[in-house]
Each structure stands twice: as C-alpha cells, then as structure tokens.
Amino acid sequence: MGTEDEALVGGMTNAGTVFRRGAVVERPAPRNAPALHAYLLALKGNGFDAAPTPVGLTEDGREQLTFIVGDVALPPFRGWVMTTTALESVGRLLRRLHETSGVVGVDPRAGWPGDLADPEGGTMLCHNDVCPENVVFRDGRASALIDFDLAAPGRPLWDIAMTARYWVPMLDPVSAAGLYPEGLDAPARLRILADSYGLSRQDRAELPGVVEQATDVCRAFVGRRVAEGDPVYVQALAERGGWERWDRLQAWLADRRETFMAALLN
Structure with missing residues (x-):
C-alpha cells in the first residue's frame, strides 16, 4: 500500500x-x-x-x-446511533434493499457462504450482517449498506431478525452493557423496526422465534471460528463472557418471547 x-x-x-x-x-x-x-x-x-x-x-x-461517504459507527455505540430516527431509517433501508433484491433474484450456484445463512433458504439474497459497523449514516439517517461478504439466499424475515439482533438490540442487559447506551426499550424498538420496515402481521408473529433461530446460528458461527482457533473470535469470546453469555442471552430471549410478541402485535 x-x-x-x-x-x-x-x-x-x-x-x-x-x-x-x-x-x-x-x-x-x-x-x-x-x-x-x-x-x-x-x-x-x-x-x-x-x-x-x-x-x-x-x-x-x-x-x-x-467508497461511500458518511459516518459508520464503531462500538461502544454512542447515542446518535441508537436514536429512534436512526432505527426507523435502518428499517426503511432494509426494505428498499429487499424490494430490489427480490427483483434481482439470486444465482443458487454462486457458492454463497453459509456462515450466517438462513437454514430454510430462500430466493432472495439477504445481507445477513446489517450491524452498525456495516451501515453508513448521513445526517443521523442510514443511507447505505456495506460489506456484503456474508450475503446468502434466505427469507426477508431472516434478514430482519439478524438486523434486530444488532439494532434493537436483542441482547440481555448484561450483554448490552458497555456496547450500547443504557435504557433502550427492546420491545418498543423491535416494534419500531417492524413498523418502519412495513412488516406484515404474520411475519410479526413469527419474528421473535426467528430471532431466537438466528441467535442459534450466530452462536454456532462463533463456535466454529473458536474451534478453528481464530484468534479474533477466541479473544472476543473471552472478553464478552464466554459461553455463559450465550446461555444467558438465549434464556433471556426465550423468557421474553411473549413480551416481544405483544409489542409487535398490539
């Protein structure tokens, strides 16, 4: 260079x-x-x-x-990243991507990575990694998505669930501490994401379960990287509480499934 x-x-x-x-x-x-x-x-x-x-x-x-000009958030995430305006703009941007991606279609022979792919597959290419680090902001609103390396065929609902994990975030308070601002109302923010995307009532009813499914896939992804001795993931797992963190998170999601469902449907 x-x-x-x-x-x-x-x-x-x-x-x-x-x-x-x-x-x-x-x-x-x-x-x-x-x-x-x-x-x-x-x-x-x-x-x-x-x-x-x-x-x-x-x-x-x-x-x-x-290169796309704008602001990209890095952890720990500051308040501007987690505003309602920012969250709504992420939902709308994801809907735009899906509408266009559905028109484009997907080549099933292209060797798309399976790391974070929807286990049920699909005919649309999902981004699969719409985390704050992969969203470019301008004036406090999401304006572009970057890093499509983990894109793979799947359901639109799968991509929404993966996005919700990062942007609500769908994390227990202990896991969220230090990475996200305090006081974020997870059920309310999940509803905001669904509303801004324009999610159907049927998909809203399924979303909490798909978030749990996506969390299982993410845990398995980390497990494979750790088993392979990837130093980045070995260090991150240790710094973030090891497998106990994943156990706590998954129990938290299961315990609050009905709360999330009520926020989405009522």
Whole structure:
C-alpha cells in the first residue's frame, strides 16, 4: 500500500486489511466475488443506490469498490446511533434493499457462504450482517449498506431478525452493557423496526422465534471460528463472557418471547 492509503477500521474478519485510496476501497475479496459483484451491479441497475459499486478485482486476491461517504459507527455505540430516527431509517433501508433484491433474484450456484445463512433458504439474497459497523449514516439517517461478504439466499424475515439482533438490540442487559447506551426499550424498538420496515402481521408473529433461530446460528458461527482457533473470535469470546453469555442471552430471549410478541402485535 502507498503512503496515500487510509486504513479503514471496523469489523472483525477483515480488521487491518481494508484501505481507502481516494474514491476506491480495496479489501480482501470473498471467494464468490464475481457473483457478489454481479449482484451489486444488478442492484444498482435496478435503482438501488445505497451499496458500493464494484470497480474490479486485483491479481493478488483483493476487490475494489466505490467508497461511500458518511459516518459508520464503531462500538461502544454512542447515542446518535441508537436514536429512534436512526432505527426507523435502518428499517426503511432494509426494505428498499429487499424490494430490489427480490427483483434481482439470486444465482443458487454462486457458492454463497453459509456462515450466517438462513437454514430454510430462500430466493432472495439477504445481507445477513446489517450491524452498525456495516451501515453508513448521513445526517443521523442510514443511507447505505456495506460489506456484503456474508450475503446468502434466505427469507426477508431472516434478514430482519439478524438486523434486530444488532439494532434493537436483542441482547440481555448484561450483554448490552458497555456496547450500547443504557435504557433502550427492546420491545418498543423491535416494534419500531417492524413498523418502519412495513412488516406484515404474520411475519410479526413469527419474528421473535426467528430471532431466537438466528441467535442459534450466530452462536454456532462463533463456535466454529473458536474451534478453528481464530484468534479474533477466541479473544472476543473471552472478553464478552464466554459461553455463559450465550446461555444467558438465549434464556433471556426465550423468557421474553411473549413480551416481544405483544409489542409487535398490539
């Protein structure tokens, strides 16, 4: 990298390997980069302007994408990231992505990663990782999504559940402490996300259960990374309370399932 390159911080998997050079971001290319780039170009061709545009692939296994100007939140998340306005804008942006993604369709032969994929599959490509670090904000509102590396076919409801995990957040108070502002009302915020997305009543009734399903998948994902000896995930698991944290979180979600259901439907 040249002296004019700016290292971009954030994320776990590609930490320290993402650089900006002017209007272009260069980062490690996922294995299915050709299919993913075709998808991103199809999104743009169908009017979705809130994602990076592929520029090309380098010979040394990196991808180049357009840089999107704005603010990206890093943990611990400050108050502006968790405002009602921010949450509503995330819901609306996710709905726009899904509407366009449904038109684009998905190539089932493209080798989409299964790390956080919907176990029930689907005909639409889900982002699967709409965490604060992957949302670009302008003037306090979500304006773009980045880092589609974990995108895979699934149900729209699955993507909403994965998004809710980060943005409500669907975390017990002990797990949320230190990462999120205090006093966030999880049932009310889940309702706001559903309302801003325009979620149907049937999907609202299913959402708490799908959040629990998504949490199971996320736990298994961390387990695989830890078993492989990935130092980033080994350290993160230790710093965040080990497997006891996951046990506590999953019990908390199950205990409050009816509370979340009532907030969504009443």
